[in-house]
Amino acid sequence: QQPVQSPQAVILREGEDAVINCSSSKALYSVHWYRQKHGEAPVFLMILLKGGEQKGHEKISASFNEKKQQSSLYLTASQLSYSGTYFCGTERGSQGNLIFGKGTKLSVKP
Amino acid sequence: DAGVTQSPTHLIKTRGQQVTLRCSPKSGHDTVSWYQQALGQGPQFIFQYYEEEERQRGNFPDRFSGHQFPNYSSELNVNALLLGDSALYLCASSFIDRGGYGYTFGSGTRLTVV
Numbered sequence: 051q052q053p054v055q056s057p058q059a060v061i062l063r064e065g066e067d068a069v070i071n072c073s074s075s076k077a078l079y080s081v082h083w084y085r086q087k088h089g090e091a092p093v094f095l096m097i098l099l100k101g102g103e104q105k106g107h108e109k110i111s112a113s114f115n116e117k118k119q120q121s122s123l124y125l126t127a128s129q130l131s132y133s134g135t136y137f138c139g140t141e142r143g144s145q146g147n148l149i150f151g152k153g154t155k156l157s158v159k160p
Numbered sequence: 161d162a163g164v165t166q167s168p169t170h171l172i173k174t175r176g177q178q179v180t181l182r183c184s185p186k187s188g189h190d191t192v193s194w195y196q197q198a199l200g201q202g203p204q205f206i207f208q209y210y211e212e213e214e215r216q217r218g219n220f221p222d223r224f225s226g227h228q229f230p231n232y233s234s235e236l237n238v239n240a241l242l243l244g245d246s247a248l249y250l251c252a253s254s255f256i257d258r259g260g261y262g263y264t265f266g267s268g269t270r271l272t273v274v
Binding site for chain 2: 052082084090091092093094095096097099137144145146147148149150151152153
């Protein structure tokens, strides 16, 4: 079951904040977040594990509500380099495969 | 430290032909997953290889097959190509027990079927 991401697109000015949401109808083991710039590979940002463990970047944070099977990615004080398409990926087991959402396109303007 | 390497970067094939895409995982990784990404969409899981065997498979027809070699590198084969197979094919490597770590993706192979 593909997770649902919202919004589909966001336009920000440098320094503004953004929140990207990801929800699933199935019980999850983990949620991953990746950023993909045009023509490039997706880059791993963050993983949130069932039970509350979190790993990832310093300037980007995320939350995982296990009861609601929802995750949110928080981008604060956005920089031009934050532009790209953000994908959440969900897993149902520790050795499961990753199912991606359709992505959220983030554009940061000067 | 080399990341995930994919070859070729671009490929043009004719309908009905067969194609082989290659992937070398990040050093130390033992698991390779293949994804198909259509324009403007998220990557879709094709299959995953570990210990030279297909562990999991997504909703793709048997025309899509793969292989993993003893050095962990992998190939994706697609037979009887259709126009709809045109996409970016991504290879991702990881440890089988990833714990709190994510996947490392290659830059992909852009396949165009004409």
